[in-house]
Amino acid sequence: MKKHLFLILFTLIFTSIYSQHKIKEAFSEKTIPFVEIYSENGNLIGLSDTNGNISSDLENKIYSSKTKSLTFVNSTYKTTEINIETFKNTPIISLNRIVTELEEVVIKAKPKTYKYLKLKGYFRSIQINEDRPHYFIDGIVEYYISLKSDKIKMKIICYRSFENKSISQLSKNFYFMVAGVPIFNHFTKYKNLTNEYNLKPENNENILVFDKKENIEKGKITKSNSNSNLQLEIISKTNPKIMKLFGMESDFNNYTINTIYNNDDPAKMNFENIIYFKEIRSYDIKRQKKNEFQKVEATHEFFLLEKEYTDEIKSKEFDSPYTFKRPSDFENNYWENVDNEYFQSIPKSLEKYIKENLILIEK
Template sequence: MYSQHKIKEIFSEKFVPFVEIYSEKGDLIGVSDINGNISLELENKIYNSKATNLAFVNSSYITSELSIDTYKNSPIISLNRISIELDEVVIMNPKTYKYLKLKGYFRSLQINEDRPHYFIDGIVEFYIFTKSDKIKMRILSNRSFENKSIKQISRTNYFMVAGVPMFDEFTSFKNINNQYNLKTGNSLKTTILEKETDLEKGTIAILDNNSSLQLEIISSLKPKIIKLFEMETHYNNYTINAIYENNDAQKIDLENIIYYKEIRSYDVKRKQKDKFQKVEATHEFYLLEKEYLNELKSKQFDNFYSFKRPSIFEDKYWEKVDNKYFQPLPKLIEKYIEENSKLIEKSKLSSH
């Protein structure tokens, strides 16, 4: 069942899927569905959060911030698409190289019980083996913030997923086509359907000569339950959003990716009698440079989804992100992190 609120693209009849809704405290209240609908459950969460301001976030659209009163009186929330100027495309033959190197800016936010707990951003390099698609990763610089007023599950049991994401297998058309049914209505949109139920799970859309993938892999309707090391985790939501620098849905892969985002949601507890703790996380990657290599210059690599300590940086790299789709964090979230989190000790930049 849905509330009367829908999220629409300004100046068109197109509804915007998977829009994240944040409060001024920085917490992720929820995400709209694939058709831009805000469910009654999400509507209740918005009002129960007692938020005074809301931020609406989607990578392809300019972030919009509204007061709760404006939201109440606006059945249609309109977002303005980011305007993209097309660059010249350089065609390369990756088959002659062993590795594809993607260098970019990453950021990751982990929210525990509706409050930002960990935030990390930095410059990272991915090394993708062209024959096997195996991936290694190296963090070149990072800022790491922690809100120490928020407690973990226990002194010995930590649930931490803030860090650099590993690209999901479904960032490539080949894997999407193997796992899902695809329905092409026209040359500009392909609908992704679950094989067993034919339920709509996402879309691949062509716009401004780029391909945009939005896919809900795990939903609260069918959560994944994991019991491991005396912990029980209910994996309630896993959604990915990726943008590729090509206009052919069948050719989307890591060679063409320019932006990637994950949204994850969990309920976690340590023992049977314990209460579940809600954990949500977002991970983003913005491509800055792409290069093909035959040799790896480094033998030391970092772990994915790992909160790196200490902070290591020299220049303000976060102010120099040269990517068409980059937007700063919503001001509501940025302000909360600044006021409630502490930068973990800074060290001079060192080579890996």
């Protein structure tokens, strides 16, 4: 009798944490971690967990948002949009994997004894404040990475900047802005990853990533199409990073990265093999004397276009990461010609919101 009561209690607890929804790869039993879920208004409602589950808390947020449609986004799968009624009646959400051709990015010099690795690519970043897109910036950027120290310098070549002027910052004197060009996280290198995490092979295609201290699953390495894909939750709501500075308090409660490499050997996950990088950040911020927090979310992406080894850096001036530059500075429609196999347009709902509510900051 006690055993049956325990099983019933365990089931109730489990179902209270997880909804009946799970996200999987189409025609497969593979679950998809860290899938972004957007509403019809373009706001990021939340992410699936490391096993592709949609938590009951996230499901409640979806229903309370009163959105009529949902868009599911993951870098290695085709962006998928469904209406809310379909979501209610479909426990398994299926996404189609992006099928890529086996071709490499053109390298302009062979790696011998060069000083720097130069990565040129398209970047885009959006910041969402209180469920409304506030800033959007995209452009072409060049990274110069020291092959000796791994130190990174970056130069933005051209860019567009958009702002939603109907959204207010914390005050006239307190700004919280993280939209801009990302810097590659040091865990994108295999050596650094294995210093902090344990890697446990699940099968021939997947390697699970566990936190060494608490032995909690934090991500996954997937091998497919001769590429490797690292998806990793570095900061979570269960272990947020609290920062207090200059009269502001920031609760950094989600930091997830998604990196794709043009090599299926995890040991070769490094800056030289990166072809795509994305990070998702989530904060709750407030002025310390205020009681209410403001939710801020941001995504940053980089799509590799060219890779080159060089002994010199032509640029003398460099830009800072996560900086929203203004006014816009561009001459051609670079965003229409992003030659990267993993490039997809932003969700239509987000694109529509930007077009209707954000203004291009011009000279």
